[in-house]
Amino acid sequence: MAIANPTDQAPSTKKYSLDSGIPPIVGKLAFLAIAIFAILMPFLFDPIAGFMDDSITALAFVIMALGLNVVVGFAGLLDLGYVAFFALGAYSVGWFASGFFADANVHIGVTGFITNIPGIHANFLIVLVAAMIVCMIGGVIIGLPTLRLRGDYIAIVTLAFGEIIRVFAVNGDQINLPFGESAKLTAGVNGITPVDQVQLPLPNFADPGIQLFQFGQLNLRPWYWFALTLVFITLFVVIRLRDSRLGRAWIALREDEVAAASMGVPLVKTKLYAYAVGAAIGGVSGAFQASYLSTVNADQFKFSFSIFVLAMVILGGLGSVWGVVVGALLLSLINSYLIPDIFRTVPKDLFGLDFELTDLGFGIFGFLLLIVMVLRPEGLVPERRRQIELHQDIDAGETSFEVRT
Amino acid sequence: MALLEVDDIQTYYGNIQALKSISLTVEEGEIVTLIGSNGAGKSTTLRSISGLSPIRSGAIRFEGEDISATPPQQIVAKGISQSPEGRKCFQRMTVRENLDLGAYLRNDKAEINSDMDRVFDLFPRLKEREKQKAGTMSGGEQQMLAIGRALMAKPRLLLLDEPSMGIAPILVDRIYETIVEINKQGTTILLVEQNANYGLGVSNRAYVLETGTVALADTSASLRENPDVQAAYLGA
Numbered sequence: 007m008a009i010a011n012p013t014d015q016a017p018s019t020k021k022y023s024l025d026s027g028i029p030p031i032v033g034k035l036a037f038l039a040i041a042i043f044a045i046l047m048p049f050l051f052d053p054i055a056g057f058m059d060d061s062i063t064a065l066a067f068v069i070m071a072l073g074l075n076v077v078v079g080f081a082g083l084l085d086l087g088y089v090a091f092f093a094l095g096a097y098s099v100g101w102f103a104s105g106f107f108a109d110a111n112v113h114i115g116v117t118g119f120i121t122n123i124p125g126i127h128a129n130f131l132i133v134l135v136a137a138m139i140v141c142m143i144g145g146v147i148i149g150l151p152t153l154r155l156r157g158d159y160i161a162i163v164t165l166a167f168g169e170i171i172r173v174f175a176v177n178g179d180q181i182n183l184p185f186g187e188s189a190k191l192t193a194g195v196n197g198i199t200p201v202d203q204v205q206l207p208l209p210n211f212a213d214p215g216i217q218l219f220q221f222g223q224l225n226l227r228p229w230y231w232f233a234l235t236l237v238f239i240t241l242f243v244v245i246r247l248r249d250s251r252l253g254r255a256w257i258a259l260r261e262d263e264v265a266a267a268s269m270g271v272p273l274v275k276t277k278l279y280a281y282a283v284g285a286a287i288g289g290v291s292g293a294f295q296a297s298y299l300s301t302v303n304a305d306q307f308k309f310s311f312s313i314f315v316l317a318m319v320i321l322g323g324l325g326s327v328w329g330v331v332v333g334a335l336l337l338s339l340i341n342s343y344l345i346p347d348i349f350r351t352v353p354k355d356l357f358g359l360d361f362e363l364t365d366l367g368f369g370i371f372g373f374l375l376l377i378v379m380v381l382r383p384e385g386l387v388p389e390r391r392r393q394i395e396l397h398q399d400i401d402a403g404e405t406s407f408e409v410r411t
Numbered sequence: 412m413a414l415l416e417v418d419d420i421q422t423y424y425g426n427i428q429a430l431k432s433i434s435l436t437v438e439e440g441e442i443v444t445l446i447g448s449n450g451a452g453k454s455t456t457l458r459s460i461s462g463l464s465p466i467r468s469g470a471i472r473f474e475g476e477d478i479s480a481t482p483p484q485q486i487v488a489k490g491i492s493q494s495p496e497g498r499k500c501f502q503r504m505t506v507r508e509n510l511d512l513g514a515y516l517r518n519d520k521a522e523i524n525s526d527m528d529r530v531f532d533l534f535p536r537l538k539e540r541e542k543q544k545a546g547t548m549s550g551g552e553q554q555m556l557a558i559g560r561a562l563m564a565k566p567r568l569l570l571l572d573e574p575s576m577g578i579a580p581i582l583v584d585r586i587y588e589t590i591v592e593i594n595k596q597g598t599t600i601l602l603v604e605q606n607a608n609y610g611l612g613v614s615n616r617a618y619v620l621e622t623g624t625v626a627l628a629d630t631s632a633s634l635r636e637n638p639d640v641q642a643a644y645l646g647a
């Protein structure tokens with residue numbers, strides 16, 4: 007029941023425009039400059055520099071966070087079990103691009119010494135597609151039971167889903183698959199290792215000193231460029247989706263489910279698409295990271311991973327594509343570069359204390375999140391809608407009815 | 412054949428029965444009003460018709476076709492759209508974005524634009540506030556937006572839920588004038604209104620709902636003369 011506004015005047019006649027005030031050309035040039043810098047950055051570092059390693063991890067997290075942002079930021083469905091798609095994507099690599107199924111002898115699109123190793127060895131590009139399909143199915147499976155739920159309850163179901171996948175991963179070495187004598191579901195905490203190196207259908211420049219596109223442990227540059235390419239593709243996809251009819255449906259759903267349904271937005275389909283797209287993107291990142299780390303280990307798929315990615319999305323700005331990129335880069339680099347490499351010895355050097363800064367990792371993240379939530383609750387680079395809501399006292403509209411479909 | 416036929420429907424919220432037996436018809440070109448007190452089932456009737464609250468028994472027919480089990484988005488596509496209770500504008504979207512979403516299921520871009528102009532003609536206030544966030548507008552303006560948004564679906568039957576709720580009287584008058592205008596332009600309207608004066612004032616026929624059943628059904632003119640209705644709903 008709305009309360010009568012005695013004057014029935016709009017609070018203010020000031021126009022609240024969605025335009026950012028920055029001319030689009032400036033934004034485009036800025037993006038171009040950053041993109042060029044990102045492409046050329048590896049030449050500033052040694053091919054096996056630690057910072058290269060950290061940057062590759064950060065880019066993988068950017069993809070992950072962009073995927074989670076589709077579910078949480080665009081469609082407004084809180085997901086606390088996103089690690090499930092990291093796991094499913096990673097296991098797609100473990101299953102389809104390693105010697106894990108030793109009884110099989112399948113080689114698709116791979117060259118070199120891998121062809122002599124038993125197991126299923128598909129080209130990484132094929133594995134990427136497989137990972138997306140596996141994750142989309144997983145996404146729909148988690149989506150279906152949440153369709154009748156709201157808010158906190160969705161969060162609990164997704165949390166459980168993430169844990170179920172982890173428990174399966176840990177105990178998968180006890181689960182026999184119906185084909186082959188030694189075929190198990192996973193390798194548990196021992197991990198499936200090694201997995202195949204990425205092979206791309208690209209020319210390999212013959213300069214042995216550089217070997218631009220030879221993926222390997224001693225040359226991280228191709229990994230970096232590959233991750234960067236995946237980031238650009240993901241950015242393109244999520245921005246196009248956001249501006250599409252489906253994107254508008256997601257945002258309508260997030261703003262007010264009843265109103266969206268009244269407008270003819272199909273709730274079931276729209277939610278399932280959000281889960282499926284988010285899952286597929288998470289799977290891409292999971293597959294990449296498994297391949298990069300050359301292991302698929304059940305220990306990787308902890309609940310804290312989901313929270314870490316969620317923190318990136320919230321810190322950057324829920325629903326804001328660029329904000330999420332910033333949030334992911336920042337948190338990932340703080341986690342893997344600033345804390346362990348730069349400021350690790352600060353407590354000892356400055357205060358003479360007997361511990362290292364890495365021991366405080368999560369404490370530092372908690373503190374950072376707290377500061378951001380107090381000073382800038384809409385995130386570092388907020389989505390315009392949310393910023394307006396949080397700073398101009400707009401009632402975001404209660405959704406008091408249950409919608410059945 | 413009536414445009415809309417509601418035949419003895421029952422609707423529940425969980426285990427609570429909200430509609431016990433509602434039957435009504437709406438003929439092409441009419442304005443029909445549902446009046447009744449809080450909890451009589453007025454809004455639930457509209458939600459049942461638009462598919463937001465599925466019915467448990469009975470039947471709803473639109474142009475002779477049974478739509479009892481049709482999901483909301485297909486009902487909108489068939490030509491029934493709703494301005495929901497409490498307006499429910501997308502608060503963080505601009506007026507134009509709200510109207511765009513009203514046309515969510517349509518693809519005819521040129522016609523969408525001309526319908527948008529039509530909405531702006533009906534509600535010049537919305538044109539003035541085209542780029543403003545819905546949440547920054549007054550209740551009356553948001554009600555205009557909710558009606559305009561429902562019109563963007565190009566409905567044959569428009570469902571309006573309490574257009575006078577929580578709005579300054581001067582704006583209610585303007586909104587009701589516009590409702591009559593929309594009807595004159597050829598859209599059939601089923602109206603839910605707690606303020607019976609307004610509801611009976613503009614409609615051809617009306618139904619009085621009490622605790623999930625139809626208590627009275629008559630032309631609006633004779634209901635206004637009915638002593639029981641006067642005592643209960645018109646404050647006479």
